[in-house]
Every structure is written in structure tokens, then in C-alpha cells.
Amino acid sequence: MKTIEYVIKDQLGIHARPAGLLVKEASKYSSSIIVKKESKEADGKRIFALMSLGVKKEDKITITISGDDEDSACEGILNFLKANL
């Protein structure tokens, strides 16, 4: 299991565009990808769940990745976050 902790830098947080792109990235991997903000959790491969977290700039999120390809998933997701959020 791998964990990423990340503080959102983007002004607009996770709205439709980055949510869609994040789901697209997460769906490449077979591992389970759970995004957590405070006490709320969302499946990183489902758009509505992700958008419901209402993640804004300065929010800290924790992403838990678990599965056979967790190493590549972790790298992929972290690169995505740095490039987009």
C-alpha cells in the first residue's frame, strides 16, 4: 500500500476538469485509489465521488493506493497532481 499526501496549490481546486483528468489517470491502474479529505473518502475512479469532496486550494488530501501496480500508480498520480493541482 502506498500513500500520497498533497496540498492543493491550484486556485480553483478539484472542479470538473481536473476531476475528469484525475479519474482518467486513476483508471489506468488496477490498484484501488482512494482520495481522502479530512474524514471524507472517495473512490478516485468515480467522478461524482471525487467532486463531492469539494477539494479547494490549500486543502490537504491523502491518496491511498493499493494493488499490484501501486508503484506505477503512485508515480503516475503524484506526477499528475504536481502538473495539474
Next chain:
Amino acid sequence: MKKILTAIKNIGKGIDGNQTSNLTILAPMEGEVVELMAVNDGVFLSGMLGEGVAIIPLNGRVVSPINGRVINVFDTKHAIGLATKEGVELLIHIGLDTVELKGKGFTTYVKEGELISVGDLLIEFEKDEIINSGYQVITPIIVVNSSDYNGVKNIASNKVKENDALLEITYKI
């Protein structure tokens, strides 16, 4: 005769012999219907968020196209997520990049978790003000869980009034 044939086609067996059924999603706005591929935004036109259509609205009203529940109201009020009682998840995203307006020009009338019926007023927006601020108001209407279904088809004519038939979702029972 044509109506009877269409009804049989809708409820009967699909090409591969499996039982299929379908659900019609209605138009949440009055306006001109365009294909998603014509929307000037990579995230929508690529179908990344799911399949659907877009409407160029004639006025600033968004009414419920379904009987179901409000899943998600963006606090920037420019987009809303709905779910039908059958489990279809629908995103209505008013305009492109309108998240940048941070709610200015939008009024919401429903809350997350609320039950809604066809025709209920969901959001009002100042169409002209938004256009004058430099944003397009073309509104993608997306079935975000399109991959759960056999197909999502645009069945509307060029122009729709609120709650005219818009999309047909085919799913296996």
C-alpha cells in the same frame, strides 16, 4: 406502424440477443442542441467525463431533467450532479471555465441530498452577464457513468424546450 415498431425495438431484444431496456433523459434547459464533439473544451469533447450532449441555452434556467436526487452542488454553483432513481449519474455544467466566476451570476435552488422531480427549478444564471464577462454558456449534459450502460444517444431535434426528450440510455437488464 412506425411508433409500434419503435416501441418493440426499445423493449425487445438487442442485436446480440440480450434483453435491453432504455431510459429517456429530458432536456434541463431550453435551447439549441449540439453534439459534445462540437464543444470547445477538451475535457468535454473528448468524452472523458462521459457521453452526452450540450445545449446552447436560450435563457438562464436549469430545471430537473429527471426524477431522482441531487448528488453534488458545486459551491461555485456553475455545475450540478444528479442521479436518477435508476442510478444514472448526470452532470450539468453551465458554460465553459465558468468555475472562474466563483458563483457570480448563479443562484442555486436545491441542496445536496435533496429529492427532485422533473421540472423542478435547480439553478438560475445570468446568461448575458456571463457572456459579457467573456465566457461561453454552452452547457454540456453528461452521463458520467456512461461506461455502466450500453449506449447514450442524442434523440433530440435541433431545438428543445425544457423537458423535451434529449438522451436515450440503453442498458442491459
